Amino acid sequence: MNRRIRKVAVLGSGIMGSRIASHFANIGVQVLLLDIVPKELTPAEQSKGLTLESPAVRNRIVNESFQNTLKASPAALYTPDLAENIRLGNFDDNLKEISDYDWVIEAVVERLDVKKALYEKVDAVRRPGTLVSSNTSGIPIHLMAEGRSEDFRKHFCGTHFFNPPRYLRLLEIIPAPDTDPEVVKFLMRYGDLFLGKETVLCKDTPGFIANRLGIYALLQTIRITEALGLTIEEADKLTGPVSGKPKSGTFRLSDVVGLDTTVNVAKNLYASGEKTDESRDGFLLPGIVEKLFEKKWLGDKTGQGFYKKIKDEAGKSVILALDMQSLEYKPAGKVKFETLEATKSIDSLSARLPVLMQGKDKAGEFYRQTFADISRYASFRIPEIADELYRIDQAITTGFGWQLGIFETWDAIGVKKGLEMMEALDHKPAPWVYDMVAAGHDSFYKTEKGNRLYYDIPSKSYLPIPGQEGFLYLRNLSDNIIWKNAGASLYDIGDGILNLEFHSKMNTMGAEVIEGINKGISVAEKDFRGLVIGNEGVEAFSAGANLAMLFMFAIEQEFDEINLVIGQFQKTMMRARYSSIPVVTAPHSLALGGGCELNLHADKVVASAELYMGLVELGVGVIPAGGGTKEMALRCSDLYQKGDPELNILQNAFMNIAQAKVSTSARDAFDMNYLQEKDLIVLNRSRLLAEAKQAAIELAENGYTQPKERSDVKVQGRAGIALFMAGIEQMKLANYITEHDGKIASKLAYVICGGDLSYPQEVSEQYLIDLEREAFLSLCGEKKTLERMQGLLNGGKIPRN
The missing domain is CATH 3.40.50.720 (NAD(P)-binding Rossmann-like Domain)
Structure with a gap:
């Protein structure tokens, strides 16, 4: 059918x-x-x-x-x-x-x-x-x-x-x-x-897969937190991104979901587990959960749970955390553990987890106990809730937002090391794990010829995970890396297509990434027929340029260095646009600042539906200068023939940049003109790189020819500048923006309108890029811009100076 x-x-x-x-x-x-x-x-x-x-x-x-x-x-x-x-x-x-x-x-x-x-x-x-x-x-x-x-x-x-x-x-x-x-x-x-x-x-078993394991893990984490005398803030820090979990952590997640939901699911799982679950008592409610449930402190839906938000005397929102002993709320405290300090410089989660498990403080003990308990429990759920271990990992990662599944985490620690840890805590896993180790197998997963295999318990061998056709995972292609530096890697992904992966922190674009983009284009032009720029980062395609480096040059007033850095960045973006091979980008999650500009210069963007894209540079006191302002002027110029008044079209682009607006989705990015008709949205993030590769192949096979730089960009000159300056002055008078906000916005207006031209006319891309760079340099000399940069670098709070 x-x-x-x-x-x-x-x-x-x-x-x-x-x-x-x-x-x-x-x-x-x-x-x-x-x-x-x-x-x-x-x-x-x-x-x-x-x-x-x-x-x-x-x-x-x-x-x-x-x-x-x-x-x-x-x-x-x-x-x-x-x-x-x-x-x-x-x-x-x-x-x-x-x-x-x-x-x-x-x-x-x-x-x-x-x-x-x-x-x-x-x-x-x-x-x-x-x-x-x-x-x-x-x-x-x-x-x-x-x-x-x-x-x-x-x-x-x-x-x-x-x-x-x-x-x-x-x-x-x-x-x-x-x-x-x-x-x-x-x-x-x-x-x-x-x-x-x-x-x-899934099998038709209580809680299916994700809730069965996720709720068990949540309740046991609460018990272990109480037993070790940890605060809820400490537990949430330990069960947050540092260990590959969502930012909410355990207790904040409970508040968001609603404690009543957790209680109802737990009671159902306890009632249904009499004959099938050796750890049925794990679904009994911890004492603190029972007390909060009785008080109807259910979380966000009732205004208080493990946390409570109030207004202080100045009207500022303050987060209070529950003291689990006194049941009183107090200001949330800062969290510090030696174990966490030891892992600050370890970006890779797989490399970080073994270090966390070895901690000598309460944090290390917390990690060992939670790991041992959930790993034991998961091992006994096969074949009850799933015949294959990979289904358990798929469910827990995508249902609860864990970066690594239970058995993937065990692999990162080491199967034998994990066994030792579990036995020391009297959490022996199911017999099949011992059988696996006895047969000489030391991992639950492995990769062969680009395919990911899982350990199949009945056959005691490794089998390919079904359904991998149509997917492309860089983690399976480590043997295909042909070049790398500290910030980027080039993969041969087959069919004449090269892939450039960023792996700097938040995939920010520093010198190593810029080198990687240029290297990728050079190698692709010589030996391949297309380049994909995409990665498997969890948080960002790219959070933008390396602000720390720019701030360092700016604070030292090294304007020649800034000019060189920005000039190189601009040339790299233009090279992506005007290379002899198609360049396809595959953005997802955050694509901000320079990360957005790279996509604006691609031949085609294959975007994840969940894409939060924007030119956000004004927030830190500068304007987009990696071709972003130029590109929006060019895109506006291309729209001028479609009916709307030209200044209205330009104003939309100006306001998106001036307000540092970020798209709420890929569809919204289309409405903001950051994505265009040539671009594509992919619903399943896991298919993103495969779809981008196919797009590069199609561009190559359809007779891709190297485009020429544009010299027909219509700009508005003084008429546009006058319109924007009038609006800027009104905003300042109404106290909607500060004096410095107005200065930055006026620089943006000058560039996007093509400078001090007496009438609308056509200019070249290079002309606009030079205006961008000049404006950027002048703003880097402003004290208030440096204060904004410093605020972001010191914790994310940008002063409204």
């Missing part, structure tokens, strides 16, 4: 339902979002003379839920206009309409009786072949399908999204006993290609 998803109905408009609906709207699917009809009028409805039959009343619940979603942060939609893809209704009036829909997703309250009653109604109106799935996080899938028609059961499955669905990449697929294997196959592929998810096939 050639199945297509054109329309999706989401039943239940709560937090998950509304956000699932929003994510389908993000990809252009038409969505019908339904909820129940209210049984009573509100006082406001009564005062308006409305009745229970009034349309506004009948749709009140779904309307309010969806409006809350539209206001939520982070945003559920790529851009606000995508809300037009969602139509709202209620079960009583609109459920019959699902007969025209391709997929029905249920996301109502977690009660089996409620779900089954709704499915009976759905079964009566759906057309044969329509997919039906549940977003349940814990109710057994097989119980929900009981009593339904044969066609319903064939097309019914669990599809467990993680909150927020736009951002968390895990989609667990849980077949019921009668689910057609073709349906499972379709959902696995659709989630990957169209929804951008890591689709993980």
Whole structure:
């Protein structure tokens, strides 16, 4: 069957339902979002003379839920206009309409009786072949399908999204006993290609995979924190980015998710684990969790949990942390451990983890205990919740945002070393681990010929991870590195395409990265047919230029050095634009400042849907000078023939730069003209490099020819400058910007308008680049610019001077 998803109905408009609906709207699917009809009028409805039959009343619940979603942060939609893809209704009036829909997703309250009653109604109106799935996080899938028609059961499955669905990449697929294997196959592929998810096939076991392991790890981490006498701030620091976990840490994550959610899932897992879970008691609630639950201190939704935000006497927000002994809140304290200090210079997580485990202080003990416990628990979950260990790692990394999975972490520490650590703490793993080591295997994963293999327990051998076709992972191609320096590496990724990877901190663009870009272009022009610039960084494609180096030159007033550095940066960007081979960039997450400018000069950008791109230099007191201001003037010039007044077009570009605006998604980057019609959005981040490689191949095979530098860039001259200066003065008078803000903005206006020209005319790219560099140099001589740079370098707080 050639199945297509054109329309999706989401039943239940709560937090998950509304956000699932929003994510389908993000990809252009038409969505019908339904909820129940209210049984009573509100006082406001009564005062308006409305009745229970009034349309506004009948749709009140779904309307309010969806409006809350539209206001939520982070945003559920790529851009606000995508809300037009969602139509709202209620079960009583609109459920019959699902007969025209391709997929029905249920996301109502977690009660089996409620779900089954709704499915009976759905079964009566759906057309044969329509997919039906549940977003349940814990109710057994097989119980929900009981009593339904044969066609319903064939097309019914669990599809467990993680909150927020736009951002968390895990989609667990849980077949019921009668689910057609073709349906499972379709959902696995659709989630990957169209929804951008890591689709993980799960068994119908309690909590499936991610929640079973993630909630266990969370509760045990809380216990270990209490046992070692650590504060919640200390535990959150230890379970944050330093150990490859999200910035929220354990306790902050609990506040965000809601303690009631954690408690409900934990109770369900305890109740269902009587016969299958040797560590069932791990789901009993720690004392501190029970106390907070009794007090209804559930986290963000109740205004307090493990943390509490208040306003001080000056009206400034202050974060207070809970003292787990006294249950009183106190100002969050600074965290310092010798173990953390010892790893500050280790950028690689795989290299950092063994050092963390060896710590002699409480931090080291905390890492050893948490590692040993979760690793033991995970080893015993095979084959109960998954037959293959890689599924466990896929689920925990994409569902809970860990950089490395449980078995990947164990590999980083060393399997034998990890075993010793676990045995010392009386946390012996499952027998199959000992069998693996006895057979001479010393890792759970290994790489051969560019393919990643996992240890298969039944065969006691290594097998390729299925579904790697269509993916390109640089971590699997270490044997293909043909050149590298401290900041960049060049990989031969096959088919005549070269890949340049940055690996500086936050992939910032210092001298080594600039050298890498030039080297990559030179090598590609000589021996290859295209260059991809992309990396597998977690936080950033590139956070921009190396500000520390520029600040050092500026503070010493080494303006000749700054001129050379900026000149070299500009030449490198222009070389990327005007090389003899196609240059394709693959940005994701952050692409700021110089990272944005590199993409602006690529032949094609293959962007991750989650792309936060912008020219943010004004925030630190300078203007974009790596061709960014020039490029936006050029792009505006190209738009002047399309109808809008020229100064309006230029003003949009000016304001995006002047406000250091960053796109909220790749789609938003299109609206800001940072991405153009030639560029491409990829939903699944894991497919980004493979798609970029294919784009480079297509450009080469379609007869790529080296472009020529432009000399036809229309600029506005004095007319544009006058418009912007008037606005700048008004903003200063209204105290919206400081005097120095105004000075920087006036420099930007001068450059983007082409300088002091008496009338609009055409200029060359080189002319605009020279203006950029001159303005940048002059601002580097400003004391207030140096103060802003220093503020960012000293902790991220830029003074509004």
